Amino acid sequence: xxxxxxxxxxxxxxxxxxxxxxxxxxxxxxxxxxxxxxxxxxxxxxxxxxxxxxxxxxxxxxxxxxxxxxxxxxxxxxxxxxxxxxxxxxxxxxxxxxxxxxxxxxxxxxxxxxxxxxxxxxxxxx
Numbered sequence: 001x002x003x004x005x006x007x008x009x010x011x012x013x014x015x016x017x018x019x020x021x022x023x024x025x026x027x028x029x030x031x032x033x034x035x036x037x038x039x040x041x042x043x044x045x046x047x048x049x050x051x052x053x054x055x056x057x058x059x060x061x062x063x064x065x066x067x068x069x070x071x072x073x074x075x076x077x078x079x080x081x082x083x084x085x086x087x088x089x090x091x092x093x094x095x096x097x098x099x100x101x102x103x104x105x106x107x108x109x110x111x112x113x114x115x116x117x118x119x120x121x122x123x124x125x126x
Contacts, residue, residue: 004038004039004040005035005038005039005040005097005098005099006039006040006042006047006048006051006098006100007036007039007040007041007042007053007097007098008041008042008043008044008047008053008054009041009042009043010044010054011053011054011088011097011098012036012039012041014076014088014089015032015036015089015094015097016036018089018094019032019033019036023089024094025108025110027108028091028094028107028108028109028110031107031108032094035098039098048100049121049123050100050101050121051098051099051100051121052073052093052096052097052098052099052100052118052121053073053088053097053098054073054074054075054088055073055074055075055123055124055125056072056073056121056122056123056124057070057071057072057120057121057122057123057124058070058071058072058073058096058118058120058121058122059071059118059119059120059121060092060096060116060117060118060119061116061117061119062114062115062116063104063114063115063116063117064112064113064114064115064116065114068119069092070084071084071086071092071093072084072085072086072124073085073086073087073088073090073093073097074086074087074088075087075088076088076089091109091110092116095107095109095114095116096116096118099118100118100121101118101119101120101121102117102118103117103118104116104117104118105117105118
C-alpha cells in the first residue's frame, strides 16, 4: 500500500460531497475519511500517470475473488457499466482512486473485505 493517496482537488471534492450525502457504508465512510485526511491534493496536470483517477483505464486483480478486471473510471454522468465504464463514485473506484500501479489495497466492500491490486493504469478518452 502507498504512503498517502494522490487526488486532484476535483476528485477530492466529489468524494467529500458523496460522503456528506451518506452514500456509503459506515466502514467505507470511516476508511474514506481517513484516506482523505492524509491525501495529497494536486492539479490534474501534476497527477502522475500511474495513479487511479477519472478518465483512466485501470486493470485490477481481485485477490479475494481471484480474477482480473479492466475498468474505465469516468465522471458520474458518463457511467455505462455494461461498457465497463464506471462512475468515479462506484465501489471499485472509491476503493482504488488515488492509489498507483503496484499498490495492494484491502477494502471494506459491501459484500465484505477484499484485497485489490492495481496492475495497470492508462489514460482513457471517449
